Amino acid sequence: MSTSAKSVRFDDSSMWVDLTDGRVIAVPLAWFPRLLGATPEQRAQVTFSSRGLHWEELDEDIAVDGLLAGVGDLRREQRIVA
Secondary structure: OOOOEEEEEEOOOEEEEEEOOOOEEEEEHHHOHHHHOOOHHHHHOEEEOOOEEEEOOOOEEEEHHHHHOOOOOOOOOOOOOO
16 A cells, blocks of 8 residues: 555644655755745645645646655755765
């Protein structure tokens, strides 16, 4: 049985995702720079699918499986330590 997101809310530093199986995930907004820099109105324009969350205007897609695995925005620049 897979779970999906049913709602999302934000505070100053976190995104809270309510899942259909009753769990609630909180992740730092710093993991998702596009959401961190977005206005409350832009954040409210989320659509839900069986796999995750999508913000068209922000070009942001977040998979529930990734959140459960503790994965942030994979498009961020990777820092190379010499």
